[in-house]
Amino acid sequence: MNSGNPQFERDFEAFLESDDSRLDALYRKLPQPEPDARLDAAVRALAQRAVAATARTPVAAHRRWLPVFSVAAVVALAVGFAFRIGPQLWQRPASQPGAEPASVPSAPPAPAVAPSAQKASATPAATAAPAAQAAAAEMKKMENAASRPVPRAFPAPARAMREAPPPAALEVKPPMPAATMAAPMRARQQVDMESAGAPAHVPPAERDSNVTLSPEHWLANIRQMLRDNQREEALRSFEKFRKSYPDYPLPDDLRDLH
Amino acid sequence: MDAAYPDEKLMQAYARGDLRAFDTLYARSRGMLYRYILRSVADRAVADELFQETWSRLIAARERYRIEAKFTTWLLQIAHNLVVDHFRRSRPQAGAEETETVMREQDAPETERPDHALSDFEERRRLQVALDDLPAEQREAFVLRMESGLGLAEIAQLTGTGQETVKSRLRYAFAKIRERLAE
Numbered sequence: 001m002n003s004g005n006p007q008f009e010r011d012f013e014a015f016l017e018s019d020d021s022r023l024d025a026l027y028r029k030l031p032q033p034e035p036d037a038r039l040d041a042a043v044r045a046l047a048q049r050a051v052a053a054t055a056r057t058p059v060a061a062h063r064r065w066l067p068v069f070s071v072a073a074v075v076a077l078a079v080g081f082a083f084r085i086g087p088q089l090w091q092r093p094a095s096q097p098g099a100e101p102a103s104v105p106s107a108p109p110a111p112a113v114a115p116s117a118q119k120a121s122a123t124p125a126a127t128a129a130p131a132a133q134a135a136a137a138e139m140k141k142m143e144n145a146a147s148r149p150v151p152r153a154f155p156a157p158a159r160a161m162r163e164a165p166p167p168a169a170l171e172v173k174p175p176m177p178a179a180t181m182a183a184p185m186r187a188r189q190q191v192d193m194e195s196a197g198a199p200a201h202v203p204p205a206e207r208d209s210n211v212t213l214s215p216e217h218w219l220a221n222i223r224q225m226l227r228d229n230q231r232e233e234a235l236r237s238f239e240k241f242r243k244s245y246p247d248y249p250l251p252d253d254l255r256d257l258h
Numbered sequence: 259m260d261a262a263y264p265d266e267k268l269m270q271a272y273a274r275g276d277l278r279a280f281d282t283l284y285a286r287s288r289g290m291l292y293r294y295i296l297r298s299v300a301d302r303a304v305a306d307e308l309f310q311e312t313w314s315r316l317i318a319a320r321e322r323y324r325i326e327a328k329f330t331t332w333l334l335q336i337a338h339n340l341v342v343d344h345f346r347r348s349r350p351q352a353g354a355e356e357t358e359t360v361m362r363e364q365d366a367p368e369t370e371r372p373d374h375a376l377s378d379f380e381e382r383r384r385l386q387v388a389l390d391d392l393p394a395e396q397r398e399a400f401v402l403r404m405e406s407g408l409g410l411a412e413i414a415q416l417t418g419t420g421q422e423t424v425k426s427r428l429r430y431a432f433a434k435i436r437e438r439l440a441e
Contacts, residue, residue, distance in 0.1 A: 012432050016425075018407060023435070027404045029382050033296050034289045039306055043288075043313045047272070047280045050317045055275060 265329035273320040312337045388438035396431040
C-alpha cells in the first residue's frame, strides 16, 4: 500500500524507526495497566514450585547422565562385538588362496595308510597304466595335502574355512601318461620333501622321496627306476619299501628283485 | 541482579534454578507483556488468565530455552499463540464500547485522569478507539511495535508471517490511527 502522500510516507518511516515522538508520547499516555499483586504472587509461586520440584527430584541429574550412559553402553557393545567377531575376520584372509601358501611352511607328509587298508584296496599292477592311475591319484592327494593350511595355535573358524574359495592347488588335472609323469613327479616330490623340512641329519643318499608315497605309487617308481637302468637306486628303494610295508603283497615282477 | 544483565542470561540462570534471576526477569517484562495481552483481548479477566498461562508455559519450557532466541520475542510469541487460541475459541474481538469501559476501569496516573486534562483524554480516547477498531492482526503488529519496540523482522518471526506482511499491517494501522486522531 502506498498512499502517494510524501508526508505520510515520511511519517510512516519515522514510525517504523521509532522516531514518531508524538504518537509514541500519546501511546505512553494511554493507561498502563499492569498485573495486580495477586497475579504477581501466583506467577512467582509457579516459578518457585518448578525450581523446588527440579531440585527435589533426581530426574534432572539422571537426564544429564543419560547421554553418557548411552555412549558407554554403545562402546561396550561395540567392543564385545569386535572381540567376538574380530578373530574370525582376521582369520579369513589367511584362508584365502594366494595368502596361505606363502606363510605355510610346507605340506605335511602324506598320511600313512594302514597296511590293512592297503591290503584291502591294493591290487597288483602288472602294467604301467594302472600304476600311472594310482600315481595320479596319489599326486592329487598330495596336492590336496600341500594346499591344506597347517593347523595353528587357534584353528580358523569352520565358517571361514567353509566360505573360503577352494585353493588353486585343488584343481583336478587329467592324469598324465605314466612315462611322462614319472620324472616331473619325482622332481616335484623332491621339492616337496625339501620344502617340508626333511631332517637335516639324513644324508642325501639315504633320502628316498618314495617313503611319502603310497605302496602302489612307490612300487611304480621302483619299476620306472628299473626301466631307467637305475638298478642300485631301485634296489635301495625296494629294500626300504620292504621295511616300511613288510606285509604288503609284492607284485610278480618285483617279487624276486634283490 | 545487575540491571544491565541481559534477559537471555537471566533466563538461562533461572533454567539452572536461580530464582532471583526469574524475579528480575519478571519485573522487567510483566508490564509490557500484560499490556500486550490486555490490548489484544480487551478483557481484564481474560488478560489475567492468559498472562498467567504465558508465564506458566515459559516456566515449563525453561530447560529448552536457547540463548539464540531473544527472550522478549520468545515470551511474546508464547503470549501471541495464547491470544490467537483465545480468539479462535471466542468471538474475534471486543467491541469499542466494551473496550472503552475496560479502559475507564484501568488505573491511570492521577495527573493523567481525564477530568484533569480533557483534551489529553479525548486524544487518548481516540487512540484507544482507533486501536480497538483495528483488525486483530493490525492491532497486534502496532502494539508489538509500540509496546516492546520490536522491529519488522522480530514481529514477523513472532507472528509467523513475512516482513512485508507485517509492514503492510503496520502501514494500515498507522494510517487509520492518524485518520482517527485528525478527526
